[in-house]
Amino acid sequence: MRANHEKRLQRKEAGDAAPELQDSSLGPELLGTVISRFGQHADIETEDGQLVRCNIRRNIQSLVTGDKVIVRLAVETTATIAGVVEAVHPRHSSLSRPDMYDGIKIIAANIDQILIVSSVVPSFTTQIIDRYLVAAEDTGIAPVIILNKIDLLSEEEAPQVEAALRRYQEIGYPVYKVSSIEGEGVDTIKALLKDKVSVFVGQSGVGKSSLINALLPDAELLTGDVSENSGLGQHTTTTAKLLHFPSGGDLVDSPGVREFALWHLPPERVGWCFIEFRDYIGTCKFRDCKHKNDPGCAITAAFNEGKIFEDRYNNYHRIIDSLDEQRHARHFRNDSD
Ligand SMILES: Nc1nc2c(ncn2[C@@H]2O[C@H](COP(=O)(O)OP(=O)(O)OP(=O)(O)O)[C@@H](O)[C@H]2O)c(=O)[nH]1
Numbered sequence: 001m002r003a004n005h006e007k008r009l010q011r012k013e014a015g016d017a018a019p020e021l022q023d024s025s026l027g028p029e030l031l032g033t034v035i036s037r038f039g040q041h042a043d044i045e046t047e048d049g050q051l052v053r054c055n056i057r058r059n060i061q062s063l064v065t066g067d068k069v070i071v072r073l074a075v076e077t078t079a080t081i082a083g084v085v086e087a088v089h090p091r092h093s094s095l096s097r098p099d100m101y102d103g104i105k106i107i108a109a110n111i112d113q114i115l116i117v118s119s120v121v122p123s124f125t126t127q128i129i130d131r132y133l134v135a136a137e138d139t140g141i142a143p144v145i146i147l148n149k150i151d152l153l154s155e156e157e158a159p160q161v162e163a164a165l166r167r168y169q170e171i172g173y174p175v176y177k178v179s180s181i182e183g184e185g186v187d188t189i190k191a192l193l194k195d196k197v198s199v200f201v202g203q204s205g206v207g208k209s210s211l212i213n214a215l216l217p218d219a220e221l222l223t224g225d226v227s228e229n230s231g232l233g234q235h236t237t238t239t240a241k242l243l244h245f246p247s248g249g250d251l252v253d254s255p256g257v258r259e260f261a262l263w264h265l266p267p268e269r270v271g272w273c274f275i276e277f278r279d280y281i282g283t284c285k286f287r288d289c290k291h292k293n294d295p296g297c298a299i300t301a302a303f304n305e306g307k308i309f310e311d312r313y314n315n316y317h318r319i320i321d322s323l324d325e326q327r328h329a330r331h332f333r334n335d336s337d
């Protein structure tokens with residue numbers, strides 16, 4: 001057993017995948033979902049609920065957690081690898097992040113909603129919520145705003161926080177309030193998650209882990225299992241994993257997913273990702289309008305008429321300025337290389 005395990009590791013180090021299963025020993029095509037992927041292998045859940053580690057056909061370019069696939073299982077096998085991923089269905093959405101080698105790397109597919117978790121501790125700020133909203137709008141995946149730790153919302157702070165949340169609702173975003181520690185509002189979140197694939201994002205310390213634990217008490221157990229009993233699951237801690245909530249719905253989680261953020265959107269795209277700006281985009285006097293003090297700016301006019309909230313207008317400019325700074329910093333770094 002131990003010798004086998006070492007052999008597998010050696011093969012992995014040599015950059016070779018486990019041997020392909022013989023086509024003749026494979027059963028009929030089944031529909032499956034990628035639970036997680038490790039190099040040339042993926043753990044697939046078939047439509048009848050089996051969890052199988054599969055080889056991935058070499059012609060498949062990209063395969064990530066959440067992908068819907070066609071698999072064929074080995075008719076008879078005692079080996080760790082018990083099937084082959086034959087093909088991937090088109091994705092209806094994907095989450096990606098920049099990658100040193102690949103430019104943009106897709107980390108999860110077919111996500112239905114992005115739950116943006118915020119909280120009064122460390123601090124409540126619409127700047128961060130708006131950055132996540134922009135990042136979410138860019139993917140086309142529906143965002144939902146969650147205010148966690150409502151047990152810590154002081155009377156002093158409440159009016160301002162409540163007003164900010166009402167503004168998001170007016171723009172069209174769903175808002176939920178919970179306390180993952182005291183359990184208030186958790187049932188409503190359970191209902192929201194049903195029949196959907198969700199991801200949780202948000203600043204460090206807002207309580208994402210606590211909320212996930214309240215919804216999925218066995219999460220730690222599930223995330224630990226693959227790496228411990230297979231020589232193949234080397235990347236378990238970084239690869240995204242799909243988990244089922246006992247109350248219905250799925251979670252895709254990994255440190256990479258949680259770090260989902262605004263990367264390098266062009267300014268025009270940022271404007272479009274402020275959904276209430278869309279009615280005015282394209283109607284400014286100048287095509288390269290920065291929507292600031294530019295003459296004939298339709299967005300500034302809408303803001304002056306009270307049709308765009310001040311917070312959102314200001315946060316839009318903060319995002320544009322910070323993207324500019326990032327670009328300059330990159331430019332500067334490249335120059336000095
Ligand atoms: N009072 C209160 N504290 C909470 C609540 N939810 C989380 N916390 C506390 O907030 C702290 C941070 O919670 P985490 O769940 O680790 O936050 P996180 O967003 O996962 O943080 P990172 O792992 O850094 O991304 C912990 O001390 C939790 O106990 C809540 O609803 N009420």
Ligand SMILES: [Zn+2]
Pocket residue numbers: 284285289290291292294296297298299300
């Ligand atoms: Zn403008």
